[in-house]
Amino acid sequence: MTDAILILRQCGIQPTPQRIAVVECVLNGNGHPTADDVLISARKTCPTVSRATVYNTLNLLVEKGLIGMQTIREGAVVFDPNVEKHHHFIDDDTGDIYDIPWDQLDVKGKDKLKDFEILEFQVIMRGRRKKR
Amino acid sequence: MTDAILILRQCGIQPTPQRIAVVECVLNGNGHPTADDVLISARKTCPTVSRATVYNTLNLLVEKGLIGMQTIREGAVVFDPNVEKHHHFIDDDTGDIYDIPWDQLDVKGKDKLKDFEILEFQVIMRGRRKKR
């Protein structure tokens, strides 16, 4: 349970009911929601919130580094409450996206790519999550 | 210079002027075109080709394994004439996508992810291509 108001203030963003709802949806929600997921979810606590405000707020949060944005799903960008470096696993059956901790994988050979200046990278895996 | 007609026949797809134009655009063109790139490009040799036919043909080619489809750019899927396993580097300045040969990188640690059955994976890198 994050304190959305505090988080917004610390970034110099005026906390409003709409922005609080958006922050709570993406930070307390589970997973990697699309903007539309956030809109639907935010409307449960703030029924009049508009699509434009959800997009504005999400983009603002990305700018401030409070959340990430990932281009790994077809059709829509997803937002990511996890701002630490990490990899992703996408379940082809369900579409669910799982975080893989950064230190679980090691990518060897990047330094041999002389033609490219790598600013960031990640491993993207697809398959099925094993039922347990 | 690929023989589009032959390639289509080998996959059991009737070669038509429209399909030939699409195949030539994505196979002989350079890089990772979007459907819209292909549409514009195909219209140079086949001015009346429609958007639906371009999408239908591209999806058909993907189904048959003749080209790949990558979800690595915002806004639109890109198609990939390279069907071998490989990684990608995206130039943040230009948006250009470069193929990185499969054996240039080695991802260690995948076997420790007990909860996931990895069917495919790739490394996605972002940054700037060094001018040379």
Place this chain on the structure above:
DNA sequence: GTATCGATTTAGACAATGTCAAGATCGGAG
């Protein structure tokens, strides 16, 4: 309490991506 003013939100227009269905077109077999 009321007027004012800037910040915020809303509703709807708009462009782009992608899918789909209905009708037109094409091309080969009879």
Place this chain on the structure above:
DNA sequence: CTCCGATCTTGACATTGTCTAAATCGATAC
């Protein structure tokens, strides 16, 4: 030539995302 199945085109439609103008909000000043 006619018929018929395959293919193509057109335009409608849904979705994602951005933008603008007008409405709303809230704090301060009077």
